[in-house]
Amino acid sequence: MAVVASAPGKVLMTGGYLVLERPNAGIVLSTNARFYAILKPLYDAVGSDDLVVEWMEVKVNSPQMSRETTYKMSLKDFTLQCSSESRNPFVEYAVQYSIAAAYATLDKNKRTELQKLLSQGMDITILGSNDFYSYRNQIEARGLPLVPESLASLPPFTSITFNSEDSNEEKNTKPEVAKTGLGSSAAMTTAVVAALLNYLGVVDLLTSSKNQEIDRSKNLDIVHMIAQTAHCIAQGKVGSGFDVSSAVYGSHRYVRFSPKIISSAQEAVSSTPLDEVIGGVLKGDWDHERTKFSLPPLMNLVLGEPGSGGSSTPSMVGAVKKWQKSDPEKSTETWNKLLDANCELEKQLNLLSKLAEENWDSYKTVVESCSILKSEKWEGQFSKTSDVEIVKALLGARDAMLKIRSHMRQMGEAAGIPIEPESQTRLLDVSMDTEGVLLGGVPGAGGFDAVFAITLSDSTDKLTKIWSSHNVLALVYGSHRYVRFSPKIISSAQVSLSHTHSRKKILE
Structure with missing residues (x-):
């Protein structure tokens, strides 16, 4: 067996x-x-x-x-x-x-x-x-749009295309x-x-x-x-x-x-x-x-592949460490600000999970209402104390992510590496200005790998269409609605x- x-x-x-x-x-x-x-x-x-x-x-x-x-x-x-x-x-x-x-x-x-x-x-x-690898070439060769449905139409475990620009005429070269x-x-x-x-x-x-x-x-x-x-x-x-x-x-x-x-x-x-x-x-x-x-209920993790070729994490980490040694005072200041922003985002997301558990009906109503609106309109939609508290936490999480992105960009500029490249900045700004998008950023060490976003309720389709218009492919696993789970199952x-x-x- x-x-x-x-x-x-x-x-x-x-x-x-x-x-x-x-x-x-x-x-x-x-x-x-x-x-x-x-x-x-x-x-x-x-x-x-x-x-x-x-x-x-x-x-x-x-x-x-x-x-x-x-x-x-x-x-x-x-x-x-x-x-x-x-x-x-x-x-x-x-x-x-x-x-x-x-x-x-x-x-x-x-x-x-x-x-x-x-x-x-x-x-x-x-x-x-298939989500681990880029299949843009296969999708474009079939004349299909850059949307999750096109990626999902490929057979599971599709053969991988190698980067042809990295190959040469030698037989033993592995692109x-x-x-x-x-x-x-x-x-x-x-x-x-x-x-x-x-x-x-x-x-x-x-x-x-x-x-x-x-x-x-x-x-x-x-x-x-x-x-x-x-x-x-x-x-x-x-x-x-x-x-x-x-x-x-x-x-x-x-x-x-x-x-x-x-x-x-x-x-x-x-x-x-x-x-x-x-x-x-x-x-x-x-x-x-x-x-x-875990993410709070009714939130979806979505990743978008921009087709930029990716980045070398080890070389980027090396550049940041070199900058830390050359400018310990400034790097420590930026490091601490980034740490504070990370903690704030974690705090707000945990608070949202707590509010969902305490008052599910109110939480569900607020999140579904915000999912069809841009973030600047969220605050004026509610008057109940419980609803206002939820909106405040949503906006708090969003503001914390904006600070994280700012500090990451500063660190990248100081270290001479594109932690949040200009192309990613433009994409993320457009993403966060889309109805129902809570936040977005460059994961991990940043660079030209996939970007991520957290969407509310059923708003993911709006974002994937925006991404498609910017030549960005949303990966399949992020294109579903998150359904609330019973807390007892999370450990298993x-x-x-x-x-x-x-x-x-x-x-x-």
Whole structure:
């Protein structure tokens, strides 16, 4: 039987750059776009309990990129020998560290079953929702408008178009893939780790019994630690980790872990057996913080892909750090103002959730009324005290986002990088002037990746039409109305990382 795990993409709504340093927090929202890892044995079981496997075969398929990579893995030191030209370091480290975790955690009684599984080899297929990649070329080639319905008309897991301008005549050149900035590498790494750990018996992500929720949370913590380590090592730096955290736990308020947790493991790899290193990672002092967070009811997260080619987050982060060192006084002042604005937005959104819970009828009336009006007309529509309080919170959230955008632009100008480029500024100004749009901004490190907006009730269609007229494609997962949930489900929804599906169903 195949094991299928999926993990969502992300949008960092607040905390860009700040979240790199403890104890600054960021609000990260998970999306409907998901990465899937389908894991099954390569061969039938051999049936011998005494079999000692020294090498195992691994095959990794990426149908969207028309790539298949094969490996032989040593089960003595977990090294990989690749017989293919195309390699994916994120998948490679996910495989190595997950198998090492099995050796580090499983007792002798479970080693026999582990040996059986490994003797069968592994066939891993990775698939990402279309929202992770740019399909503008395919949509335009079909003569379709840049609207969510056109993107939705493409088959699931459509083959990816590479950036032709980055290619040349050499046969071995692999052009860069055009992405939308939803954290595809983090979601992919997490899905692969989750599938592997569940398959190998290190965790059990399939249980849904209420009395096993604590164990389920602990299992997700193990997935987080392994995925976080694999992702950081694969990308060659210890990042803040909010993208992997949201891929595991869903939307939440995030404070990063101390980098030494992973950097010390990275240093130990050269002198210590990998299973011991991973055992140390699992026993490490993971001091990250995550607090429940969700958008208030009747609010929708929408992303728009401007088709600008994206930006290099590492180079932008490097430029900001260089500016901080060269002008500590001014950078600290801007940093603190940005931090205050982030906290204010979080405060106002939490207040709106509280007001919705206390007086749902009033909240629903106000939000639906504001969804058909521009923001400057919201305040004069209501006289009841409860209604006025809700409008005040809506406008407070909007003002906080405007301050965040202003400080981000100032930081970009000082550091010499386009955190909110002029083209994005014009787009966001038009977006925030649209009926029913609460706020909008550049997520994460900013640049030319997708922009985001929060819309009220049924106003999303208005925004997607505005975006289309500005040559911006709204992604599919953001084009639905948010329906209020019962508070009791949010905890279980945030840990629903792993799902069981048939292989046929996923591929369809």
